[in-house]
Amino acid sequence: MRLKQSVEQGNLHKENATSNVELVMENGQTYPLKGTLQFSDVTVDESTGSITLRAVFPNPQHTLLPGMFVRARIDEGVQPDAILIPQQGVSRTPRGDATVLIVNNKSQVEARPVVASQAIGDKWLISEGLKSGDQVIVSGLQKARPGEQVKATTDTPADTASK
Structure with missing residues (x-):
């Protein structure tokens, strides 16, 4: 299953090109399998300040269905001295x-x-x-x-x- 998501400009850094992506289902539970960030558009939508991302998730049990509402979480990185x-x-x-x-x-x-x-x-x-x-x-x-x-x-x- 593929997920397209818009992220505000500046919130995703280049080092995240291999970031793990987590899905939160409509009922609030976390999908058990992690996805990977596959694609990041190089152009910024000037009207929204967003870029398009694509993540791919394994779906062996066919839990994820077309048109299903989910939320995605992308780790932007860890800054231990933040x-x-x-x-x-x-x-x-x-x-x-x-x-x-x-x-x-x-x-x-x-x-x-x-x-x-x-x-x-x-x-x-x-x-x-x-x-x-x-x-x-x-x-x-x-x-x-x-x-x-x-x-x-x-x-x-x-x-x-x-x-």
Whole structure:
């Protein structure tokens, strides 16, 4: 079975030419066999910013039928040193530049410019401006001002969701 899928421009990198593709069936279950990316169009549709992809899946039990609705997942790659932060921790300057407030080594609030290169779920992938171990302020932002002394605490996911 072949699958054509449009992917937003810039979301698929060349190193994915041999990416595994996973199908999620209409009932939410994952199809047990992986597909492989077979074809990637070289032209971008200017009106949508999309490219066409084709993946091939083994279908020995004839589970996949023509016209069936499925969703495809393509691994874009793994970046082991990636920094993901909650979207509510990123603000924008009037010029549109992304910034975060961090707690520096003097326990003071510091504004730091960052490059938020991609949204992944409810988080931003930060490609520049932060390093591992930086403490990003994600709650109480309206009270935090650069230069103020603060005491950092760690939010658990339940704490963050309730704020």
